[in-house]
Amino acid sequence: MQVFCDFDGTISIEDATDMVLSRFAGSEWEDIERLWKQGLIGSGECMRRQIALVEASRQDLEALLDTVRVDPGFADFLSYCRGNRLPVTIVSDGVDHFIRHILARHGIRDLPVVANVLTHRFAQNRVSYSLLPSPTAAGCMSGSGVCKCRVVASDELRIYVGDGRSDFCVADTVDLVFAKAKLADYCSDRGIPFIGFEDFSDLLPKMKSILPGMTRQPRALLHSKTA
16 A cells, blocks of 8 residues: 655645745746646646746745745654555655755655656856656656656555645546545546545544555445545
């Protein structure tokens, strides 16, 4: 059994990428965002174009990342998973450096992270940033920088925790979904079994109650628990 977890808006309270873009990319990033929301470009292209707009030193960038909060209940959730030998992997359509920096600041340094890869170079006395898609992105039907469906593909039972649009495609491919916000609405609208949650303090007791009964057909178990 494996646990896969989104980051922005799920583990982190704020969306780290949106915070960086709002502070350091000017208003053009919102125009690009609208193209993505209208379905005119994939999220991978959207993110690459947006990150290229960022103008900030590494120090200023990381100072902003230091203000991003992590769900207070995530540490207990992670401790429970480790205690029960449930590997946890972060799978995000966000930025690897942002995620690792935020987690490290909260004392978490050993979680696998699958996300878009941030690179930078110095030119004309300024830092320019670019984003490389994860190796999993090749052939992604949604044009994402990270193909979450490919990341979670496994013969083992898979638990997924998420909240937003980048989690839509993967929600119907795993064995158990914990969902909130837009992902909960999406699952509800499409009849995808899920367990709703507000935060990790709310999620953890629900996980503890359902895991002992999980089999190869956990979705049948969810019909009476869907929220």
